[in-house]
Amino acid sequence: MPSFDIVSEIDRHELDNAVNQARKEIAQRFDFKGTGTNVEVSDDSIVLRSETEGRVEAAWDVVTSRLVRRGLPLEAFRRGNPQPAGGKTIRQDVEIQVGIPIEKAREIVKLIKGTKSKVQVSIQGDRLRVSGKKKDDLQQAISTVKEAELGIAMQFTNYRD
Numbered sequence: 001m002p003s004f005d006i007v008s009e010i011d012r013h014e015l016d017n018a019v020n021q022a023r024k025e026i027a028q029r030f031d032f033k034g035t036g037t038n039v040e041v042s043d044d045s046i047v048l049r050s051e052t053e054g055r056v057e058a059a060w061d062v063v064t065s066r067l068v069r070r071g072l073p074l075e076a077f078r079r080g081n082p083q084p085a086g087g088k089t090i091r092q093d094v095e096i097q098v099g100i101p102i103e104k105a106r107e108i109v110k111l112i113k114g115t116k117s118k119v120q121v122s123i124q125g126d127r128l129r130v131s132g133k134k135k136d137d138l139q140q141a142i143s144t145v146k147e148a149e150l151g152i153a154m155q156f157t158n159y160r161d
Contacts, residue, residue, distance in 0.1 A: 003132075003159075004129075004142070004159040006108065006155075007154070007157055008126070008153050009098060009155060010072055010098070021070075022059075026059060037056075037059050046077070047092070047094075049089050049092075051088055056092050060094070077094050077095070079092065079094050080093040080095065100127060104150060108150065109121045109123065117137045120132065
């Protein structure tokens with residue numbers, strides 16, 4: 001029986017490349033000179049630091065332009081509110097979404113089942129498995145999910161015939 005998985009992942013290598021390019025641009029730009037602006041990446045977040053909220057916002061613009069150029073979906077990043085970080089610096093955390101949250105997974109299942117197509121959808125941890133008897137039904141499920149504005153980055157992987 002044909003099947004595929006709906007996942008939400010990002011390429012960590014491309015993320016590192018994008019952030020490194022953004023760091024280089026920030027270091028070279030005149031408007032960032034002397035502001036102490038920097039960008040750090042951890043396992044599940046990106047941290048932006050600078051002297052003012054305006055500089056943090058400008059640094060995020062640089063990072064997003066690099067993310068888009070590297071082909072990473074911006075829906076996979078959730079920005080927090082800028083917060084004071086000791087001294088006279090401002091810090092903003094940007095959460096990296098990995099996996100489909102259970103609420104969104106249930107919403108996707110409900111969406112696909114609402115089309116009355118002959119496919120089965122199961123939640124498997126942080127991914128969804130969609131299976132059906134015909135390829136056409138699976139393609140219809142993919143188009144239904146793509147058309148819905150769910151606010152998360154999704155990829156369709158692991159197609160098996």
